[in-house]
Amino acid sequence: MKWFKQIAIMALVAVIGFGSVHVAEAASKLKGKIVINGSSALLPLTLQAANEFKKLHPKVKISASAAGSITGPQSVRKGIADIGAVDWDATKDVPGFKKFEGQVAHKIAVIPFAAVVNKNVTATKLTTKELQGIFSGKITNWKEVGGKDAEIIVVNRTFGSGTRVNFQLKALEGTDFMTKGDNYKEVKTSGDMKTAIETTPNAIGYMDLAYVSDKMTAVSINGVAPTEANVINGKYKVWGYGYYMTKGQPKGAVKEFIAYVQSSKFQNGSLKKLKFIPISAMK
Numbered sequence: 001m002k003w004f005k006q007i008a009i010m011a012l013v014a015v016i017g018f019g020s021v022h023v024a025e026a027a028s029k030l031k032g033k034i035v036i037n038g039s040s041a042l043l044p045l046t047l048q049a050a051n052e053f054k055k056l057h058p059k060v061k062i063s064a065s066a067a068g069s070i071t072g073p074q075s076v077r078k079g080i081a082d083i084g085a086v087d088w089d090a091t092k093d094v095p096g097f098k099k100f101e102g103q104v105a106h107k108i109a110v111i112p113f114a115a116v117v118n119k120n121v122t123a124t125k126l127t128t129k130e131l132q133g134i135f136s137g138k139i140t141n142w143k144e145v146g147g148k149d150a151e152i153i154v155v156n157r158t159f160g161s162g163t164r165v166n167f168q169l170k171a172l173e174g175t176d177f178m179t180k181g182d183n184y185k186e187v188k189t190s191g192d193m194k195t196a197i198e199t200t201p202n203a204i205g206y207m208d209l210a211y212v213s214d215k216m217t218a219v220s221i222n223g224v225a226p227t228e229a230n231v232i233n234g235k236y237k238v239w240g241y242g243y244y245m246t247k248g249q250p251k252g253a254v255k256e257f258i259a260y261v262q263s264s265k266f267q268n269g270s271l272k273k274l275k276f277i278p279i280s281a282m283k
Contacts, residue, residue: 032253036064038072038085040189069162073100084245087162109242110277114226115219123147137178155205166240209275
């Protein structure tokens with residue numbers, strides 16, 4: 001009987017092993033090329049997901065670039081990209097942008113945004129009114145908001161940025177940005193914003209938490225810190241959903257890639273490590 005049981009166990013192991021090999025072979029048969037363009041806020045997430053997905057499906061080639069949210073759905077419409085990464089639902093009208101007809105929005109992440117200041121800035125707790133004054137150009141010295149006597153350098157994102165859209169609507173409550181001045185500069189991407197804030201004394205800007213480094217400070221707004229917990233509990237309001245836009249319903253490798261980004265494994269793993277919040281966390 002022992003001999004029979006050993007044979008049975010070996011047979012079962014062999015079947016399980018064959019099944020595993022079969023699944024791996026089936027996964028590796030997925031082929032295609034995926035081109036992704038758009039949001040620089042979502043770029044760290046996209047690159048990480050692409051690296052993980054290519055390990056599962058080595059025959060799928062993925063290229064990702066980021067020139068700002070508006071370029072995502074524009075690239076999809078022109079046929080340049082298969083996926084447009086954007087920091088708002090581009091199938092709907094938002095202030096300054098018309099909706100993109102014929103595209104489908106796939107919700108992939110919750111993006112917390114924060115006002116950020118260079119490490120030398122001591123005024124790290126600001127109110128909505130103070131932020132409105134700073135970014136509109138009415139408040140020009142840090143001493144006006146409890147900081148040192150130094151000119152405020154305002155760093156803004158260029159028009160078309162989804163981070164800019166979210167920050168203006170939710171942190172500034174729609175207040176217009178200043179557009180010129182010796183103490184004002186614009187940058188194209190989240191990476192450019194990160195570099196500007198890290199290297200410019202007395203600077204203030206804004207970005208998603210994925211780009212915040214130890215060379216800057218994320219500002220509390222109305223006494224609330226920009227943390228994952230405060231977004232989930234509803235205390236911190238400056239956040240938005242990130243989307244992948246496709247021309248109609250996706251198929252093949254594009255469909256599988258989006259499904260992977262939306263999977264529990266990625267949402268509760270790499271996505272959280274990058275300081276994004278799983279879409280399932282928001283009720």
